[in-house]
Amino acid sequence: MRRLAPVLLALLFAAPTAVLAQSVADRxxxxxxxxxxxxxxxxxxxxxxxxxxxxxxxxxxYYMRSGAYRGGAMTYDELxxxxxxWNRDPQRVDPETAVKEVVVFDVLDKTASAKIxxxxxxxxxxxxxVDGRWLIRNILWQSPPPGE
Numbered sequence: 698m699r700r701l702a703p704v705l706l707a708l709l710f711a712a713p714t715a716v717l718a719q720s721v722a723d724r725x726x727x728x729x730x731x732x733x734x735x736x737x738x739x740x741x742x743x744x745x746x747x748x749x750x751x752x753x754x755x756x757x758x759y760y761m762r763s764g765a766y767r768g769g770a771m772t773y774d775e776l777x778x779x780x781x782x783w784n785r786d787p788q789r790v791d792p793e794t795a796v797k798e799v800v801v802f803d804v805l806d807k808t809a810s811a812k813i814x815x816x817x818x819x820x821x822x823x824x825x826x827v828d829g830r831w832l833i834r835n836i837l838w839q840s841p842p843p844g845e
Contacts, residue, residue, distance in 0.1 A: 723831070724801050727809045727824055730831045731799045734822075735815050737780045739792040746777050751825065751832040758818070758838035766839070790816045 730749040737745035754773040759766045771779070784790060798814040809824040809831065820838035824831050 720804055723804045723806075723809070723826070726831045727801050727804055727811055728799050730824060730833055731801075731811045731813050731822060732797065734833055735797045735799075735813055736792070738783045738815075739787075739790060739795050739797070741781060741784055741787075743777050743780045746773075746780050749831075749833055750776060751827065751834045754833065754836070756836040756838070758820075758836075758840075760818075760840040761843065764843075 733745040733749035737743065737749070750773060752773045754771075754776060756771040756776065757768065758771070759768050761767075784792065795816050796814055800812045802810040802812065807826050809826075811822045811824065813820045813822065818838055818840040820836050822833050823835040825834045826832075
């Protein structure tokens with residue numbers, strides 16, 4: 698038992714470092730996936746959609762029209778099509794200065810949650826780690842509330 702004690706003590710101190718290193722890397726990867734998503738639209742770059750969004754994406758949002766909220770869903774393919782045209786020429790925003798805030802709420806070994814604030818509103822995301830890559834799986838969003 699006395700020979701085993703130093704090994705157990707070494708493992709006790711090494712384990713938190715390994716877990717922390719993984720979570721720091723995973724947290725950075727989750728943040729990058731969210732940034733890729735926003736920048737795909739700002740920079741008209743569908744490769745960033747492919748890199749950051751799961752093909753089985755479920756996206757639903759609320760947008761303001763004529764003083765009332767309306768809801769609508771979007772698929773992965775629709776998102777890719779939107780990324781091809783949303784900011785062409787850049788007609789809507791300057792990709793260099795447009796708002797793109799990312800807050801990573803939680804990162805586990807297979808799931809994560811994050812929030813982005815972009816030109817079009819606020820989006821809450823669920824991500825999944827698939828084959829070693831963090832991909833956005835679900836999004837719930839809304840346009841800015843009236844008066845903001």
